[in-house]
Amino acid sequence: MYLGLDLGTSSLKALLVDAEGRVVAEATAPLTVERPHSGWSEQDPASWTEACAAAVGALGADLSSLRAIGLAGHMHGATLVGADDAALRPCLLWNDTRAGTEAAELDDAEARRITGNIVFPGFTAPKAEWVRRHEPETWARMTRILLPKDYLRLWLTGEAVSEMSDAAGTAWLDVGARDWSDSLLARQGLGREHMPRLVEGSEVSGRLRDAVADRLGLPRGVAVAGGAGDNAAAAIGTGAVAPGQGFVSLGTSGVLFVSADSFRPDAESAVHTFCHAVPDTWHQMGVILSATDSLEWAARLTGRDAAALTGGDLQAPGQTLFLPYLGGERTPHNDAEVRGTLLGIEHATDAAALGRAVMAGVAYALADCRDALAATGTRVERLLAVGGGARSDHWLKMIATVLDHPLEVPAGGAFGAALGACRLAMMADGAGPEVAAAPEIARVVEPEADLVAPYAEGHARFRAAYAPVRGL
Secondary structure (H helix, E strand, C coil), X not given: XXXXXXXXXXXXXXXXXXXXXXXXXXXXXXCCCECCCCCCCEECHHHHHHHHHHHHHCCCCCCCCCCEEEEEECCCCEEEECCCCCECCCXXXXXXXXCHHHHHHHCCHHHHHHHCCCCCCCXXXXXXXXXXXXXXXXXXXXXXXXXXXXXXXXXXXXXXXXXXXXXXXXXXXXXXXXXXXXXXXHCCCCCHHHCCEEECCCCEEEECCHHHHHHHCXXXXXXXXXXXXXXXXXXXXXXXXXXXXXXXXXXXXXXXEEEECCCCCCXXXXXXXXXXXXXXXXXXXXEECCCHHHHHHHHHHHCCCHHHHXXXXXXXXXXXXXXXXXXXXXXXXXXXXXXXXXXXXXXXXXXXXXXXXXXXXXXXXXXXXXXXXXXXXXXXXXEEEECHHHHCHHHHHHHHHHHCCXXXXXXXXXXXXXXXXXXXXXXXXXXXXXXXXXXXXXXXXXXXXXXXXXXXXXXXXXXXXXXXHHHC
């Protein structure tokens, strides 16, 4: 058996598979996000270990033959740890945008050359810098800075380790060399002693501590793989490893991900160029900060269930236009200050129209990502659809139409990142890269040919709206 632990923003998922990769059991434990100020997004790291224990305990399966554990998790979080390995403050999450000033100061030609990326406000380095400037007493007690899944690993194994795909989103990694950059660390008074040891995602990073194994009912000494950041893990789970293979993820955030066999950065495009979870492989992705988060916002506003807002047949785009910048945006704008907007509201605008506008706004934002990737020369050959939003056929049909590209829906697609974590555990236990094969495809969602042109016009309106909205 192999166990995948996927630390998400709103829940931790545990997935158990057998040696053939077949799902044996799965369980989920909820998590909450605190937003004490506009643009802030925090989570208590202690809740991750409790959620891990709860999810593993809820699997209800015989775990005595467990061979290895793989980890996946949301990226970019700044988790400051003290001498006793306990978190010193709540983790600043990936969608926390308070560090805009710090990011702008760290984002220069050297940083872009070494990392291959813009230093976005959501990356780890600027958030750590915010703590250094605004909470000096916390900074003075800090001995190490960890990414969220790596804090969970520290609890599981007692080892401070990260891997290439997640470390690439810190703005401290030399992404081409797959190693920490001493010069970028030194800018903030940091050194390698403040960073976790690096491994590839398919390597063993440590072994389960006896006390944790006993608490979770797992065999002692089980290997824990390096794992991956959530998107790279989803790529392993969906078989997006070869060049041109990718996926669209409709989670809290939205991602258009494409794998590459070399390091080809283009930081100015606001495209992310990161290490993949397996050796000698990289990937590019466009990232939007609010995908299903936008739909949940619309559900709260209207008092409707989010799933109900995504029902019905695909229609031509309406008058109402939604810009899904509820907490700023990454690709292609790199703008932490812009906020979401509804345009074209009229007397006839109701909850259903709002739901359609929100779905279309997310689809248009993903089309912005497609255009940004295309500008770097990246080819998209195959796209799978993953994430909670992929359960809506209506939304997938809309996105396929806006992108003018078919979307393949894998059987059990909700397990993307968790399944990827399981597969990395299998590799750490000796399996070859062939375990990262494309999953069984349940169906293919084709673009609605008659609506491709109307949605292209809607995307043009969407692009044109950003500048005047930002000016206001």
